[in-house]
Amino acid sequence: MTSPESASPSRPAKAAGFALLGVAAVALIIGVVSLFGGGDEPPTAGGTTTTPPPQTTSESPSTPASTPSAPAATTTTTTNPPAATTTNPPPVTQPGAAKVPVRVYNNSTITGLAVRAADEVRANGWTVEGTGNYSQGTIPTTTVYFRPGTDEEASAKELAAVLRARVEARFDGIQSSAPGIILIVTNDFQGASKSK
Known part of the structure; x- marks a missing residue:
């Protein structure tokens, strides 16, 4: 008699667990597709454009897999490192005359x-x-x-x-x-x- 009562509360928990596993599986599939399939388009289409990365990278941490646009944001973050080449500052210059070699x-x-x-x-x-x-x-x-x-x-x-x-x-x-x-x-x- 105790087994039917214990079976009924576990069925909704099992159903919720399977639903969460299903959502995780969909998120994993979207992530894998965007990693391997979606990452080829931005670099070949426009090289490293500076306009899309700032807008999409700010969204990627807050929505990692809830929308299809979030995985695309993870692929554009790979275009940000080339912009870091501007970290080489020019030599320290003193005010005054032009620097002759x-x-x-x-x-x-x-x-x-x-x-x-x-x-x-x-x-x-x-x-x-x-x-x-x-x-x-x-x-x-x-x-x-x-x-x-x-x-x-x-x-x-x-x-x-x-x-x-x-x-x-x-x-x-x-x-x-x-x-x-x-x-x-x-x-x-x-x-x-x-x-x-």
Whole structure:
């Protein structure tokens, strides 16, 4: 006699359980179809468009499988990472003159000093066109050289101020070198001031 009474309350619970399993199965099928079938259309049709992703990605967390549009939103989230390529900020630039390309030469007894100095030059907004050694003589102090009467002069003065170096017009030994600023670093190279 107890079995008919216990059977009647369990039937609605079983029916509700099967209904929930059915909804979960439909959601799973929609998710799998959108993952494998729906993901091919947005990248081939328009590449990585920026208009659809912001609108659809905000809806996807709140309605993961309740509507057919929610799975489509999960496929558009894959187009968002290419937009993250804008995270590469430009080098830090100082106000003032246009940044003229720089070549950095080591005239010291410190191995790798030109590379270290070039890294600081880049960090302060200039483009470095090359590094090397200067062995045609001894330069007494770290100096930034420019060609007088060109836009190199203002940029060279600004770079010298940043690096706490001397600034001068080019001398005869480097007069015919390619255009651009020449930085010759010596044992007294201090680099950019660390106070900000």
